Amino acid sequence: MTLVAMLRMIPYHIWKASHTLMGPLFLLSAFHTFFVASPLAVGAAPWALMAGVSIVGVIAWCQTLLRKLVPARLVEVERVIPFDGGVDVTFRSKKPMPKFQPGQFAMLSHKSLRAEAHPFTIAGGDEMTRRFVIRAAGDWTNNFVSTVKIGDQFRIGRAVGRFLPQIDSQRKEQFWVAGGVGITPFLSALERMQPDVGARVTLIFGIRSRDAAGAIQDVERHAKRLPQLNLIVLADDRNEALTLPRLSQIIRDMSEDTQVYLCGPQGLKNMIGRAWSMANMSGRIYSEHFDFRGAYGMEHLNYILRPILDAVRNIKPMFTGSVVASS
Numbered sequence: 001m002t003l004v005a006m007l008r009m010i011p012y013h014i015w016k017a018s019h020t021l022m023g024p025l026f027l028l029s030a031f032h033t034f035f036v037a038s039p040l041a042v043g044a045a046p047w048a049l050m051a052g053v054s055i056v057g058v059i060a061w062c063q064t065l066l067r068k069l070v071p072a073r074l075v076e077v078e079r080v081i082p083f084d085g086g087v088d089v090t091f092r093s094k095k096p097m098p099k100f101q102p103g104q105f106a107m108l109s110h111k112s113l114r115a116e117a118h119p120f121t122i123a124g125g126d127e128m129t130r131r132f133v134i135r136a137a138g139d140w141t142n143n144f145v146s147t148v149k150i151g152d153q154f155r156i157g158r159a160v161g162r163f164l165p166q167i168d169s170q171r172k173e174q175f176w177v178a179g180g181v182g183i184t185p186f187l188s189a190l191e192r193m194q195p196d197v198g199a200r201v202t203l204i205f206g207i208r209s210r211d212a213a214g215a216i217q218d219v220e221r222h223a224k225r226l227p228q229l230n231l232i233v234l235a236d237d238r239n240e241a242l243t244l245p246r247l248s249q250i251i252r253d254m255s256e257d258t259q260v261y262l263c264g265p266q267g268l269k270n271m272i273g274r275a276w277s278m279a280n281m282s283g284r285i286y287s288e289h290f291d292f293r294g295a296y297g298m299e300h301l302n303y304i305l306r307p308i309l310d311a312v313r314n315i316k317p318m319f320t321g322s323v324v325a326s327s
Helices: 002-007 012-034 045-069 137-145 180-190 216-225 244-251 266-278 297-325
Strands: 074-083 084-093 105-110 118-121 129-135 155-157 174-179 201-207 229-235 259-261 283-286
Touching: 002 216, 074 244, 084 137, 084 155, 118 129, 118 137, 129 137, 174 180, 174 266, 180 201, 180 216, 180 259, 201 216, 216 229, 244 266, 259 266, 266 283
Parallel strands: 174 201, 174 259, 201 229, 259 283
Antiparallel strands: 074 084, 074 155, 084 129, 105 118, 105 155
């Protein structure tokens, strides 16, 4: 079942079923550790290790159950703005909702309490509203984007997450990079940010086209409102894709301790990390790791196999050198 959870080629409904079954089976193994005769001597190091793992696992399972018991707020769709491949949607609650910080996300599900919930970054709102910019990227989102309409009822969970761009006037210089709907955490940050004379914030917004860029007009409106914001929009359909030379030129004038906030595809993250290293920048890179399944696909094989290949390459010269020396 662990392998099923790790492989992205396994259909989602099979993954979800296996993932759900892992909890009860783990509880059975934990019960076996403490209450069934075992070849491990009680109190010995192997038994202590098994007992520690069992206790941590049981606590984690109980925490999972408690999360499911947290009531989600019933909200109604107030505004729907479709764009090519997605939708910009705003929900309204009849009662005040808990506060959120720009950059956090929330779980969204249909009205039924037992409906499947999916995480989406909050793009804006106040105590009565929540805004999301959602791209069709799977069964659930495809159905949502094509069917959502004003008046539909959904449930929204509390805001969570630690991807928090700094928006106060005491911030350090920041570099925000958004790919497609990766603009959502920055959109909520721009909504809260006030004009000031603090450190510069450079925002690169990479899009396929203006038609496929949700909320681009709002981003441009904030750029006019905020003198501290330097907005750079790069559109693929205008041959403006972000390249390593272009990125190196953009970060050339930034201070060494500039902080990076990055939300986009893995290729974009790799490029930013490489450019940051080449420029000898010391500022920390904060990356939005937002994978619903957390599984491994073909795109991850490079990172899994690279350490092994590097180790083989390092071993080969060692053997070659020893042969030459002995000769």
